[in-house]
Amino acid sequence: MNGRKTPVDYNMMIKKASIFLLFVQLAFMAMPPVVVASEEGEDFDALHHSANAYYLDFSPFPKVELPRIFVVQYEDGSYGLELFRSTTSAIRNGHYTVEVLHEESGADSTATESHSTATELGAATTDETLDDDAAIPLSELEGHLLAPAGGHIVLDLSISRHLFFAWLSMGIVLFIMIRLAGMYKRGIGRDTAPRGLFQNLFETLIMFVRDDIARPNLGDKSDKYLPYLLTAFFFILTSNLLGLMPFGATATSNLMVTVVLACFTFVITQLGGTKDYWMHIFWPPGIPTFVKPILMPVELLGIFTKPIALAIRLFANMTAGHLVILSLIGLIFSFANLFGSGAGFGVAPVSVAFALFVYLLELLVSFIQAYVFTMLSALFISMAIQEHHHDHDEAHHESSEHPAAHA
Amino acid sequence: MIVFAANLLAPDAGLIFWIAITFGALLFLLKKFAWGPITSALSTREETIHESLAQAEKALAEAKQLQADNTKDRREAEAQAQAIIREAREEAERLRTEEVDKTRTQIQHLQESAQAEIEREKDNALTSLRQEVADLAIRAAEKILRENLDADRQKKIVDNFLGDLSKN
Numbered sequence: 080m081n082g083r084k085t086p087v088d089y090n091m092m093i094k095k096a097s098i099f100l101l102f103v104q105l106a107f108m109a110m111p112p113v114v115v116a117s118e119e120g121e122d123f124d125a126l127h128h129s130a131n132a133y134y135l136d137f138s139p140f141p142k143v144e145l146p147r148i149f150v151v152q153y154e155d156g157s158y159g160l161e162l163f164r165s166t167t168s169a170i171r172n173g174h175y176t177v178e179v180l181h182e183e184s185g186a187d188s189t190a191t192e193s194h195s196t197a198t199e200l201g202a203a204t205t206d207e208t209l210d211d212d213a214a215i216p217l218s219e220l221e222g223h224l225l226a227p228a229g230g231h232i233v234l235d236l237s238i239s240r241h242l243f244f245a246w247l248s249m250g251i252v253l254f255i256m257i258r259l260a261g262m263y264k265r266g267i268g269r270d271t272a273p274r275g276l277f278q279n280l281f282e283t284l285i286m287f288v289r290d291d292i293a294r295p296n297l298g299d300k301s302d303k304y305l306p307y308l309l310t311a312f313f314f315i316l317t318s319n320l321l322g323l324m325p326f327g328a329t330a331t332s333n334l335m336v337t338v339v340l341a342c343f344t345f346v347i348t349q350l351g352g353t354k355d356y357w358m359h360i361f362w363p364p365g366i367p368t369f370v371k372p373i374l375m376p377v378e379l380l381g382i383f384t385k386p387i388a389l390a391i392r393l394f395a396n397m398t399a400g401h402l403v404i405l406s407l408i409g410l411i412f413s414f415a416n417l418f419g420s421g422a423g424f425g426v427a428p429v430s431v432a433f434a435l436f437v438y439l440l441e442l443l444v445s446f447i448q449a450y451v452f453t454m455l456s457a458l459f460i461s462m463a464i465q466e467h468h469h470d471h472d473e474a475h476h477e478s479s480e481h482p483a484a485h486a
Numbered sequence: 487m488i489v490f491a492a493n494l495l496a497p498d499a500g501l502i503f504w505i506a507i508t509f510g511a512l513l514f515l516l517k518k519f520a521w522g523p524i525t526s527a528l529s530t531r532e533e534t535i536h537e538s539l540a541q542a543e544k545a546l547a548e549a550k551q552l553q554a555d556n557t558k559d560r561r562e563a564e565a566q567a568q569a570i571i572r573e574a575r576e577e578a579e580r581l582r583t584e585e586v587d588k589t590r591t592q593i594q595h596l597q598e599s600a601q602a603e604i605e606r607e608k609d610n611a612l613t614s615l616r617q618e619v620a621d622l623a624i625r626a627a628e629k630i631l632r633e634n635l636d637a638d639r640q641k642k643i644v645d646n647f648l649g650d651l652s653k654n
Contacts, residue, residue, distance in 0.1 A: 259524060260524050333501065
């Protein structure tokens with residue numbers, strides 16, 4: 080009894096914690112980017128560690144810039160694809176300029192003001208770089224790039240940090256699963272017992288997704304949707320865990336990534352929708368006719384809120400933990416600035432202990448969120464593919480039985 | 487001071503594009519090269535285990551049945567053997583008793599015939615003895631009489647003698 084009850088309690092606790100973390104994170108997002116000036120005068124931006132960027136951060140080792148790919152519309156209206164080895168290269172060789180936002184200027188005025196400053200700064204940078212090979216300050220690499228005069232970037236296909244880590248986790252999943260499949264093809268695990276830690280570990284996870292997520296929700300149709308559920312589960316899990324690695328980034332803490340994942344669930348759900356499913360949305364049975372037009376938009380909205388909730392849940396959970404860790408570490412410097420370095424040293428052990436706790440919590444959350452996303456995807460799909468047997472069916476049965484009774 | 491912090495919620499069409507394509511590709515590749523073989527292998531193994539268990543159960547039931555049959559057969563065989571032994575013993579006993587009875591009657595017969603033979607032989611012997619004695623007496627008397635008496639007197643004496651003899 081206790082053994083069964085504890086995970087539920089944990090779940091509740093995690094949910095409560097993640098709601099709390101979500102609030103913390105929303106507070107962060109509502110504010111203009113949090114800048115903590117450290118003693119050296121460098122800016123410490125709690126958000127930019129979680130946010131996307133176009134380089135890999137190996138600090139204290141040098142950063143590795145990632146390739147930039149742009150679909151550009153030129154001055155004459157033609158389109159072109161431009162590739163650069165790095166952002167620095169794009170600025171130096173492609174005459175791209177950095178979009179600059181002034182801190183002093185309000186959020187509303189930044190858009191209009193950015194262009195003028197960007198051209199100024201861009202001109203300055205290109206002039207400088209033409210003269211000497213000095214590296215472009217990293218702070219400039221984090222801004223959005225603007226195409227050279229006259230053109231504009233239609234689509235920025237650059238390999239960003241989050242994309243890099245998403246691909247890394249895809250590569251890891253692909254490598255692991257194809258190796259695992261190779262073992263099964265050779266007969267290990269098919270004709271014999273599974274062998275070794277590698278196979279046992281991943282088989283347990285696969286069996287978990289199949290037996291505890293797919294089958295209870297989807298029943299005999301689980302085989303059709305199992306590949307998607309497994310892919311989503313392992314991709315999310317690997318991405319989440321990569322974010323906990325040193326120098327790593329969490330691809331799933333990017334809303335774009337989670338939105339795409341949710342879109343997959345959305346499309347699969349709608350494609351699997353049965354007649355009953357659409358009937359329940361557009362003409363809900365078992366309620367008075369005059370209520371049906373009111374319910375219809377609500378039901379229609381419900382189709383979209385489910386995947387949106389999926390995307391935001393995963394994004395918020397994966398972002399929140401990182402932000403809390405960064406904030407806890409940031410506390411050390413805030414205290415040092417406010418009350419002197421002694422206070423900073425005094426707070427450090429507490430901050431580090433809490434950060435460690437949150438880190439462990441994140442480890443747990445990584446698994447839980449992968450589970451929750453997959454579980455809810457399976458649930459939504461099962462709701463769409465179900466053949467309902469509700470009042471309207473009973474009414475139908477009754478009407479069909481009546482003639483029989485009369486006869 | 488210039489801040490370049492990227493917004494967490496900023497839309498990024500390029501990232502959406504890449505992730506959609508690559509996640510789709512991942513789904514396809516895994517479905518084809520990983521999930522297919524893995525799930526089929528797992529279900530094959532499950533079926534094999536299921537079948538093996540069913541077979542083992544069946545085999546166990548068969549073995550139990552066989553054992554029960556064997557036990558029954560052995561009991562029957564034992565019972566049969568007991569019955570045969572008992573019968574044989576009875577038969578032997580009967581034969582023995584019969585034989586003994588037969589022998590006893592034979593012995594009786596032999597005894598009886600021997601008795602009769604003895605009786606007869608005794609009678610014969612007595613008769614021949616008597617004649618022999620009579621002849622001897624006659625011859626002896628003849629000799630005496632030839633010596634002393636006439637024939638009549640001698641005859642009278644012999645008869646007396648014979649009369650005495652038969653009395654004995």
